[in-house]
Amino acid sequence: MAARIIDGKTIAEQINAETRAESQRLKARGITPGLAVVLVGEDPASKVYVANKEKMAADLGFHSALKRLPADTGEGDLLALIDDLNFDRKIHGILVQSPLPKHLREDEIWDDIDPTKDVDGFHPLNLGRLAAGQRAPVACTPAGIIEMLVRSGAMPSGKHAVIVGRSIRVGRPLQLLLSQKGRAGDATVTVCHSRTPDIGAHTRQADILIAAIGQPRFIKADMVKPGAVVIDVGINAVPDATRKSGTRLVGDVDFDAVKEVASAISPVPGGVGPMTIAMLMHNTIAACRARESA
Numbered sequence: 001m002a003a004r005i006i007d008g009k010t011i012a013e014q015i016n017a018e019t020r021a022e023s024q025r026l027k028a029r030g031i032t033p034g035l036a037v038v039l040v041g042e043d044p045a046s047k048v049y050v051a052n053k054e055k056m057a058a059d060l061g062f063h064s065a066l067k068r069l070p071a072d073t074g075e076g077d078l079l080a081l082i083d084d085l086n087f088d089r090k091i092h093g094i095l096v097q098s099p100l101p102k103h104l105r106e107d108e109i110w111d112d113i114d115p116t117k118d119v120d121g122f123h124p125l126n127l128g129r130l131a132a133g134q135r136a137p138v139a140c141t142p143a144g145i146i147e148m149l150v151r152s153g154a155m156p157s158g159k160h161a162v163i164v165g166r167s168i169r170v171g172r173p174l175q176l177l178l179s180q181k182g183r184a185g186d187a188t189v190t191v192c193h194s195r196t197p198d199i200g201a202h203t204r205q206a207d208i209l210i211a212a213i214g215q216p217r218f219i220k221a222d223m224v225k226p227g228a229v230v231i232d233v234g235i236n237a238v239p240d241a242t243r244k245s246g247t248r249l250v251g252d253v254d255f256d257a258v259k260e261v262a263s264a265i266s267p268v269p270g271g272v273g274p275m276t277i278a279m280l281m282h283n284t285i286a287a288c289r290a291r292e293s294a
């Protein structure tokens with residue numbers, strides 16, 4: 001029997017409805033949540049992501065500020081903009097869209113964001129808090145994956161979760177979240193990466209398999225345990241002559257084959273992507289509430 005589809009779009013809509021209600025509650029008290037999105041350069045995919053974030057922020061009643069900088073912006077100028085946003089009372093959350101042009105060091109930029117406005121959860125202080133089991137803004141994609149699992153009834157507790165990918169954006173915080181004590185954690189976690197020999201030997205042990213690799217259709221059906229829950233984080237453009245654009249988006253999982261083996265699977269598009277934006281808005285509301293003591 002084909003797997004149940006974990007519909008990220010529908011789950012994201014539920015979360016957005018909760019955020020909208022919270023935004024209205026704050027508005028009634030004269031408080032408007034504010035999100036600043038910084039885009040450096042002209043990367044086409046980044047432009048689409050940023051436009052989607054702006055649209056969602058406006059839809060939820062946030063004050064949203066898009067800051068566009070040219071691709072040759074120096075690190076000093078970008079840091080100066082972030083310092084301004086750190087002091088801007090109307091702004092509760094700051095997101096710097098990645099990837100940044102190669103000459104800009106992401107670590108330096110993340111370090112400069114006021115940790116209380118770090119709605120991406122990449123500041124070392126917030127990553128450290130997460131590792132220590134303390135409250136902190138959590139990176140949007142891993143936080144969205146946890147919400148997807150919990151709200152679709154695939155509770156991680158007691159399960160063996162295997163993550164392929166160990167990036168700071170996805171794999172690393174997800175490893176911390178899934179293994180932390182509590183309702184949405186309590187999993188036994190294995191993390192694989194490019195230096196892991198025989199990845200299939202690990203993925204075949206997974207009750208919950210999460211692919212965050214950036215390699216189109218990397219996870220094949222014979223790498224998946226029958227009945228596993230599979231979350232596909234990857235977004236990869238592959239050639240498709242039938243499309244006007246000449247490309248289409250696929251995940252890191254060979255969806256058509258794996259859905260015949262898994263019990264539940266998230267699609268690409270329409271899976272983790274909408275969840276990431278929903279969690280960004282959720283983190284912005286949380287940052288607003290914390291600063292305004294509301």
Ligand SMILES: NC(=O)c1ccc[n+]([C@@H]2O[C@H](COP(=O)([O-])OP(=O)(O)OC[C@H]3O[C@@H](n4cnc5c(N)ncnc54)[C@H](OP(=O)(O)O)[C@@H]3O)[C@@H](O)[C@H]2O)c1
Binds near residue numbers: 164199213215
């Ligand atoms: N849906 C969303 O909202 C969303 C959000 C973020 C990312 N993404 C997508 O998710 C994917 C991963 O993103 P990322 O930012 O985590 O990427 P990344 O920083 O490039 O990290 C990729 C990870 O995958 C591992 N990897 C790469 N090739 C591998 C291979 N052949 N075998 C095993 N492991 C391999 C890397 O291992 P090493 O550490 O050893 O190099 C690394 O840990 C991308 O397709 C990205 O577009 C989607």
